[in-house]
Structure formats: C-alpha cells, structure tokens
Amino acid sequence: MKNTLKITLKPGEKIYVNGAVICADRKVSLEFLNDVQFLLENHVMQPEAARTPLRQLYFIVQIMLMSPQEAEDARAMFRKSLPRLIDSFSSATIRADLKQIDQLVAEGQVYDAMKMLRALFPLEDKILGATPLPFRSAPQPQLLAGE
Known part of the structure; x- marks a missing residue:
C-alpha cells in the first residue's frame, strides 16, 4: 500500500491541488491517499x-504546478530558459543542480524541482549580492488564469 500524506491547514490558509485553489475556513487536516500535485x-x-534568474525559473516551474492549463507553455519556456541559465552560472553546484532540476521536470516531479530551486536561492543571493524577497508579498489569486 502507498504511503499517505497528511497536511494540516490553518484557518484562511490555501493549498493548490492539481490546479485547484482550496482555502480552509477553519483548521482542517487533509489526507492524500494517492499521488497528487x-x-x-x-x-x-x-x-x-x-x-533573479533562479527565481524566474522557479516561477515558471510554479506555473506548471498551479495552472495545468498553462503547463505546456510553461514547459516550453522552461526548455528555452534552462540552457541559457546553466551557461550563465560558473558555480559547479548550481550548474549540476540545474541539470538535476531539468531531469525532475522531465519526469513530472515538479514539486521536487521547485524544492531544489528554493535550496539554491541563498547561493544565488550570495553570488548576485541580492537581498532576498519573501515569497508572499501580496494577495495571491491573480496568479491563476481563469479565476
């Protein structure tokens, strides 16, 4: 039997499941019994x-996960952007991880690709001398087309 995944949401918290936006009106636990994006x-x-370049790539990959109707266009943008991005970094760590991220996206493991990208942000910030920006700085619904 497959492992289940249990997630607890606080009141007002959102989760994006297979392109749908779900908002909890009270504390709720969700248990996923099968594979889900x-x-x-x-x-x-x-x-x-x-x-920044890695955050832009993250945003492209995020679209694949959050908006299935736009996933094909996002994949095309990812395929166009990734080789140039790999060539733009001299860091062997970032280059190797970007190749692994490419493999994850090709295998449909988009969430894992995003997790790897998030882990690279501090290194990219150090290289670029950038000041990190929080993920959520504004209300979020404008990201999904057709809402």
Whole structure:
C-alpha cells in the first residue's frame, strides 16, 4: 500500500491541488491517499519576487504546478530558459543542480524541482549580492488564469 500524506491547514490558509485553489475556513487536516500535485501557500512566489534568474525559473516551474492549463507553455519556456541559465552560472553546484532540476521536470516531479530551486536561492543571493524577497508579498489569486 502507498504511503499517505497528511497536511494540516490553518484557518484562511490555501493549498493548490492539481490546479485547484482550496482555502480552509477553519483548521482542517487533509489526507492524500494517492499521488497528487500540490503546493502550499507559503511556497507560492509572487511575480514581483521573481527578480533573479533562479527565481524566474522557479516561477515558471510554479506555473506548471498551479495552472495545468498553462503547463505546456510553461514547459516550453522552461526548455528555452534552462540552457541559457546553466551557461550563465560558473558555480559547479548550481550548474549540476540545474541539470538535476531539468531531469525532475522531465519526469513530472515538479514539486521536487521547485524544492531544489528554493535550496539554491541563498547561493544565488550570495553570488548576485541580492537581498532576498519573501515569497508572499501580496494577495495571491491573480496568479491563476481563469479565476
């Protein structure tokens, strides 16, 4: 039997499941009994936070997860952006991780790709001398088309 995944949401917290936005009106626990594509609200990046190359790539990958109707266009943008991004970094760590992220996206493991990208943000900030911007800096619904 597959492992189940249990997530607890606070009142007003959102989760994105297979492209649907779910908002809890009270504390609630969700148990996923099968494979599902989901994204917790605190991992959602606003467009204005996508101001560095890796954050822009994260935002593209995020679209694949949050908006299935736009996933194909986002994948095309990812495929176009990734080789240039790999070439732009001299860091062997970032280059190797970007190749792994490419593999994860190709295998449909979008959430894992996003997790790897988030882990690279501090290194990118150090390289670029950038000041980190929080993921959530504005109300979020404008990200999903058709809402």
